[in-house]
Amino acid sequence: MNEPDIDGSLPGDDEEEGEQPVRRESEPAVRRQGTPPAPRSAPESPSAWGSMSDKASPDAMRERLSLIAGAGFTTLLAYFYFFIYLVEEKILQLALVVTILVAVSLWFYMRGAARMDPVRANFFAGVIGILALIVLWQGWEAAKQHLIVSALLSAFSTVCFLKASELE
Secondary structure, three states: OOOOOOOOOOOOOOOOOOOOOOOOOOOOOOOOOOOOOOOOOOOOOHHHOOHHHOOOOHHHHHHHHHHHHHHHHHHHHHHHHHHHHOOOHHHHHHHHHHHHHHHHHHHHHHOHHHHOOHHHHHHHHHHHHHHHHHHHHHOHHHHHHHHHHHHHHHHHHHHHHHHHHHOO
């Protein structure tokens, strides 16, 4: 058997636009308009986690990359302190040099062309990158694991930070 609609009419009953359906006193009045209102999202909904919910916008991508870069640099600092300084204090200077050389080399490679001649920027990126490799090679026997982790965390965080700053 057919169930009545919310206004009390059965499906398939045609009403003329000017007629009002008969309403019982126990039923609340239902108003129908041409278009339903647009749904609103509640502030506590998971999609309203911040402005990062719109995956297509450059602002959302910049915010994600900034978040990743910040987390990467914080992880790098924690690695310096907890795994290098507290265990092998002598290796910290070597890891810091590798980290700085990698970050500066990536800056020249990714952003130096906007500030200076692209050929000169790539030249400096190559020179500083080779210096980072030389420092890695010199300290390879003493702390190869620490130097590799420092270089990788530095490279990953720097690339994310520079990409985020390009999206402005």
